[in-house]
Amino acid sequence: MLAVLALRAGQTVYYNELADELWPGEFLKNPRNAIQAQATRIRKTIEGCIQRTEESAALRPVYNGYILDISRDAVDTNRFLDLTMRGNNDLALEPARALRSLRQGLQLWRGPALLNTRTGEQCRSAAAFLDERRMLANEDLMSAHLLLGDNRKAVAELQTLVAAYPSRERLCELLMLALYRTGRQAEAIHVFHRIRQRLDAELGVVPGRELARLYQKILIQDSSLDSATAVLSRPEVCSGV
Incomplete structure (x- = not known):
């Protein structure tokens, strides 16, 4: 319940929305009483954590629902989105x-x-969105390392990320580029063949255009691979929740 209210901080969340999120597919005789009991627990928790007494009424009942009446930047998800969008814009x-x-945005995780909140549609959708934005932020962070010439650090961090997400083509692109820039052309080529085999075996698809183009450029040692353009050739991310 607190997650739903925080995702929509400053907005009314109605009883029927909360019931659908907390008990999807279930029939409760009196969901309003159950929600009010949860609200009491949440309010006590907030009052035990706040620094300012005027925030003691942060969770307010309104007609047919509740509002978590806090500033937008009091919610970590919003701070993460703002920081990483700023990073993307500055890249x-x-x-x-x-x-x-x-870095600041990713350190919030x-x-x-x-x-443990993904039973309802709102939290499940928000979680999927935030997980994807986390991945994009990691990709932007690795791109920043490459733009600053910190190729060895990028290799080390990208190897960890690719091990965790081996089918993520953008991560493999960045790892191939970082390896190539540190004089490890053969390893960069090996990364391409590894993801090509994985995509074929698991999904029956071939690598995307950007990954295939990068592979060809590495084979011929294209001079453009040392430019900023080689790092930045990717679509812009969307903003907002």
Whole structure:
């Protein structure tokens, strides 16, 4: 319940929405009483954590629902989205500043998005969105390292990310580029063949155009691979929740 209210901080969340999220597919004789009991527990928890007494009424009952009446930036998901969008916007012209914003945003994570809240549609959709934005932020962070010439650090971090997400083509692209820039052309080629085999075996598809183009450029040692353009050739991410 707190997750749903926090995702929509400052907005009314109605009883029927909360019931659908908390007990999807179930029939409760009196869901409003159950929700009110949860609200009491949440309010006590908030009052035990707050720094300012005027926030004691942060969870307010309104007609047919509740509002979590807090500022937008009091919610970690919003801070994460703002910081990583700022990093994405700064990436091309201010990679050092982008790296700082992306690091700050990613440091807000403590585990999977909305852990243990994914039974309802709102939390499940938000979690999928946030997990994808986390991946994009990691890709932007690795791009920032490459733009700053920190290729060896990028290799080390990308190897960990690719091991965790072996079918993520953008991560493999960045790892191939980082390996190539550190004089490890053969390893970069091996990364391509490894993901090509995995995509064929698991999904029956071939590598995407960008990955295949990068592979060809590595084979011929194309001079453009040392440019910023080689790092930035990717679609922009969307903003907002």
